[in-house]
Amino acid sequence: MIYVAEFGQLPIEFCAKCARNALRCIFFFELSALSFELFRFIRVRNRRVNDIKTKALSLKDIKDLLRAELIVGEDKLDIPVKAGTASDLMSDMLTGQNSNVVLLTGLCNVQVIRTSVIAGVAAVVLVRGKQPTEEIITQAREHGLPLLSTSFTMFTSCGRLFNKGLMGVEEKVSTLHHSR
Amino acid sequence: MANLVNSFSIKARDFAKAGENSLQIQSLLKSIGFEPELIRRISICAYEAEMNAVMHGGDGELLVTVDPKNIVLEVSDDGPGIKDVKLALREGYSTATPEHREMGFGAGMGLPNINKNADSLAIDSSDGRGTRLRIKFKVGDG
Ligand SMILES: Nc1ncnc2c1ncn2[C@@H]1O[C@H](COP(=O)(O)OP(=O)(O)O)[C@@H](O)[C@H]1O
Ligand SMILES: [Mg+2]
Numbered sequence: 001m002i003y004v005a006e007f008g009q010l011p012i013e014f015c016a017k018c019a020r021n022a023l024r025c026i027f028f029f030e031l032s033a034l035s036f037e038l039f040r041f042i043r044v045r046n047r048r049v050n051d052i053k054t055k056a057l058s059l060k061d062i063k064d065l066l067r068a069e070l071i072v073g074e075d076k077l078d079i080p081v082k083a084g085t086a087s088d089l090m091s092d093m094l095t096g097q098n099s100n101v102v103l104l105t106g107l108c109n110v111q112v113i114r115t116s117v118i119a120g121v122a123a124v125v126l127v128r129g130k131q132p133t134e135e136i137i138t139q140a141r142e143h144g145l146p147l148l149s150t151s152f153t154m155f156t157s158c159g160r161l162f163n164k165g166l167m168g169v170e171e172k173v174s175t176l177h178h179s180r
Numbered sequence: 181m182a183n184l185v186n187s188f189s190i191k192a193r194d195f196a197k198a199g200e201n202s203l204q205i206q207s208l209l210k211s212i213g214f215e216p217e218l219i220r221r222i223s224i225c226a227y228e229a230e231m232n233a234v235m236h237g238g239d240g241e242l243l244v245t246v247d248p249k250n251i252v253l254e255v256s257d258d259g260p261g262i263k264d265v266k267l268a269l270r271e272g273y274s275t276a277t278p279e280h281r282e283m284g285f286g287a288g289m290g291l292p293n294i295n296k297n298a299d300s301l302a303i304d305s306s307d308g309r310g311t312r313l314r315i316k317f318k319v320g321d322g
Binding site: 089090092095109110111114118120135143 | 195196206224293
């Protein structure tokens with residue numbers, strides 16, 4: 001009995017005694033084909049990850065994506081927001097580069113506004129539907145700091161913005177291109 | 181050019197106003213037209229120091245001196261002082277209360293962050309003698 005296994009263009013013959021070897025060969029062939037497919041898959045996946053367009057969104061984009069209520073900043077809907085950050089820790093907002101980023105926070109007090117102005121934040125979004133007090137609104141207006149409120153949770157809010165290409169602050173600014 | 185000196189008063193535990201002085205300093209520096217990065221560093225230091233005086237310190241003063249070569253912040257308060265300055269400068273060390281934490285402060289990053297952003301920092305404090313920070317920034321290559 002003769003077994004013939006085709007390896008691409010090369011027909012290789014084995015005698016019946018070597019049947020087990022042949023099967024082993026086929027097995028390894030299948031295995032290498034599988035790992036090739038796996039590699040290709042990973043390559044494609046990586047390309048996809050790298051292909052996500054990192055870009056600045058406008059404040060209007062952010063408002064729409066978060067279905068947010070705009071409380072302060074009607075006149076600033078077209079400003080570009082270069083990245084995003086999420087924090088309830090105001091001291092953290094003062095470390096690292098947070099200028100021109102959107103801050104998502106669950107904290108709702110005047111210190112959020114003051115810290116954001118000091119850090120040069122572009123806009124503040126209160127998550128989980130938090131509503132600012134009159135004092136907070138007055139402060140934000142006084143400093144020209146856009147203030148929004150979204151019903152989404154912190155996690156969902158971050159995800160919705162990230163998904164549209166808004167990156168975190170650790171992303172290199174040079175890789176960003178402005179959408180408008 | 182004559183030195184520009186501005187003084188602001190700090191009130192202990194006045195959380196409604198805490199940080200307002202630093203915001204005024206920020207807009208003062210903007211109006212003079214310093215580099216944004218320098219203004220950012222100075223504003224952060226002023227704000228952290230002001231918040232510390234309000235939270236941990238006592239009534240006090242925030243003094244800004246601008247000369248052609250340097251900008252100096254002097255933040256002093258007559259509060260309880262810092263027992264161990266070296267320890268207080270360590271990242272994460274904090275004696276903040278739950279009330280401070282609720283406001284988003286008390287992570288123990290204030291003094292280390294001032295130290296990082298300043299060109300030089302001198303802290304003069306001891307138990308029961310109040311606290312005085314001298315934070316210096318060079319202007320340009322000065
Ligand atoms: N002006 C001050 N008066 C008294 N204690 C102070 C003052 N500033 C700082 N401290 C002490 O140093 C600690 C560390 O300060 P800091 O690094 O700003 O962290 P935080 O303010 O988050 O506690 C404070 O928790 C406090 O114990
Ligand atoms: Mg502090």
